[in-house]
Amino acid sequence: MKRILFFMLALSIPSLAVIAQKDLGVAPIFEGKIVPQKQMVETVVKGEQAKSYKLSLFHSLKMEVDTEECQSIEELVRKDCGGLESPCVQEYGMKEGRLSYLIAQLPNRQDEHVFLCYQCYGAANGKLCITLVYMEGPATMQDLYKMFKTDKNKKK
């Protein structure tokens, strides 16, 4: 019986790596509880593929939402960052009274840097397009800027 339990526990361990953000307020978004996963474009990169970007986990979502869903998601993002004026927030932008863009570095998790990125734009059909990215890894913010080829200065 103990052996069976051990094997079941061992098998369940790999599946947990993808939901490393489960302690955050944005976890329900990544679990498809606010917008169903079939209505999103979801990308997960981990393991050896992520290592080349100095990351251990990259998890992004792109979705079209209505105003209410956008507000819920924005609230969760702001809460995880501790507010827009928190030192965690590296950059943010506002448009028409709502958060349009945010890059934040959250408290480290197990000696790895944690980043949360958010974008929100109006779509042609009247809905709002949100992109949400969660990353973990040894990469610093400067590493991310260098890797994704931009020379931009930080500004708020």
Place this chain on the structure above:
Amino acid sequence: MITKLTHRYLNGETTAAEEHQLLQLLEETPSPTVEQKALMAMLKASPIEVDTAWLEEDESNLYDAILQKRKDIPAHHRFWPWISIAAVLVIVLGIGFSLSGDKHRDAIAYVYGQEVKDENEVLSMMESTMESFMAGPESDHVEEQLTEFFGK
């Protein structure tokens, strides 16, 4: 003496006389431990009656007789506990692997529920997403990326 006899008794090496002696020694012990009390109870229990009928047939081949008696038990009767444990382990491992499915891939993407099979395409999606963030909020690049994905 008690310790020595106890070891021999537990190994099944004692004669009836030694068992009797051990019981006497234990009863004379002023404060027997829990283990000694259990041992006394075992010694006082009725002796097991060994079926010697088959032994009388041919006492010289005692070992062969035991072996033959064991062989007479069908194999599935003897091995069923191990077979059932192995079967459960195979089922559990099979379920585990089938549930893990594509998660053993390092780069996975789903576009409205449809899996993206090509890992290079997944990496390309990742890079496009990050480039749009790093380009800043006012970049046209953002609109291109969004169009590229939502236009599919």
